[in-house]
Amino acid sequence: MPSDLTPLLAVDSPLDDARRALVNDLFAREQRLMDALPTDDPRDAKRRKRVELTRTEIAGQPQAVRDTLAAGREPSRRAAKELATAGLKRIVMTGCGDSLAVMIAARQLFEDLIGIPCEPIQALDFAYYASATLGPDALVITLSSSGTTTRTVEAALIAKAQGARTLALSNTPGSALMVESDHGLPVLAERKGWPTQASTAALAMLLQFGLDLAATMGRHPERVERLQADLDAMPDRMAALTEACEGTVADLARRAASRSIFLFAGGGPSFATALFGAAKVKECSPDHAIAIPLEEFHHYNSQKSGDPLWLIAPDGPSVARARDTAFEGTRWGGEVIAVVTEGEVALDAHAGTVLRLPAVPEPLSVLLTSVPVQLFAYHLAMAKFAAADAAEA
Structure with missing residues (x-):
């Protein structure tokens, strides 16, 4: 061998x-x-x-x-x-x-x-x-x-x-x-x-x-019991979220169809959603996509003018830094799409689009935050197929 x-x-x-x-x-x-x-x-x-x-x-x-x-x-x-x-x-x-x-x-x-x-x-x-x-x-x-x-x-x-x-x-x-x-x-x-x-x-x-x-x-028996109830409820929440956000996400994808690089950022467990989003774009389309740990975004000029950035920031310790990230992304001329928990307004002033998701404990949140980035990759790919077909016709 x-x-x-x-x-x-x-x-x-x-x-x-x-x-x-x-x-x-x-x-x-x-x-x-x-x-x-x-x-x-x-x-x-x-x-x-x-x-x-x-x-x-x-x-x-x-x-x-x-x-x-x-x-x-x-x-x-x-x-x-x-x-x-x-x-x-x-x-x-x-x-x-x-x-x-x-x-x-x-x-x-x-x-x-x-x-x-x-x-x-x-x-x-x-x-x-x-x-x-x-x-x-x-x-x-x-x-x-x-x-x-x-x-x-x-x-x-x-x-x-x-x-x-x-x-x-x-x-x-x-x-x-x-x-x-x-x-x-x-x-x-x-x-x-x-x-x-x-x-x-x-x-x-x-x-x-x-x-x-x-x-x-x-x-932690009481915490385990509460988290178990939330996990058991997650399939219904995922189904409702898919239906609720798909129209908005499809519009975002169509508007971004001319772009060729896509950024995703998150901290803690939300970095997993950033990885999911970048992977789906790279798999579904012929384009570049990059997942960036939330803090690392600030140690380079990570976003260029016009680049779409999906910023994953459900309730948790990293929301304040995500606000800074949205500010910087907008200052550099990028488009910021923020995914936050319903009721959160810290990123509103600095994000072009804010998607609000149902409140769930942060350790379970990736089951919800992954839904819009999956849908975005699908609709982005279909928009790019449609553009390629039209160019060929």
Whole structure:
């Protein structure tokens, strides 16, 4: 097996022969999938089909969240019961792409309720650079929709080889990730379009596990009860928000269709929404999109004249800095679209558009704030397809 593919195939790898063979097979599969990806041709039919399927999956994500929570509740409780007595001192949350964003979104709830350090980290960085200090007091949580994302499976394998506990989330029962992990939680979602419900349903499942772990450990029972009620209500809130905001978001997308770079910023869990928004624009359209941590926006001239900036700022500690960001973005001549909690007016004077979302606890807020950025990416792509078709006619 070629060791130049990954350090985990080198002679000093802690993996046994069977798991080395698994990693090698995953690399070969990944190469085949890369060859089948859509292009950035403005009228690429393969990309258009995935964009169209994405809209269907956005509409279906409230039901995907319901189904996932229902199917995953017992596996989550079983895993929580075992892990609550494991003497955990550290949780590592790892994945790639949207899966990493899910981990960033979940961190606040885990740390607030369970009270131990939780570190979201990209799967390659974890597997190749940051796994040496693992032991039985660490839990490594992984997420891959297919269950075969090479770097994520590598992360799970190296975690087990180092003696850590492992928990996987995946849409694919029987996949390598689920089989190789100590515990598995199901995600009941479609991913024929670009990932939307596969990410939000996975986030809901991970948040549910966090609540179950905190409850089993006897941590903050009143807060856990309140958050559980809010999580159970989230599918209905997501459905209502999709209907309420789509017209406004579609208008924003049509007005922005001539632009070629899009910015998304947020702090804390809202940086996950920024990552989701940038990823959906890059997947759905042939354009550039960048997710910027809220504070980092201020350390460079991040926004240029005319650039659209989605500023994600639900109720929480970062609202004041988001106000500064909206001020700076407008001063630089950019267009600022602020996503805030209903009743919040701090950004009104500095944002061209303000979308107000229902009030929910900040640790759950990404389930709502992700909806408008998903819809924006879809409508932006369809507007660009329409422009390309008109130019070709």
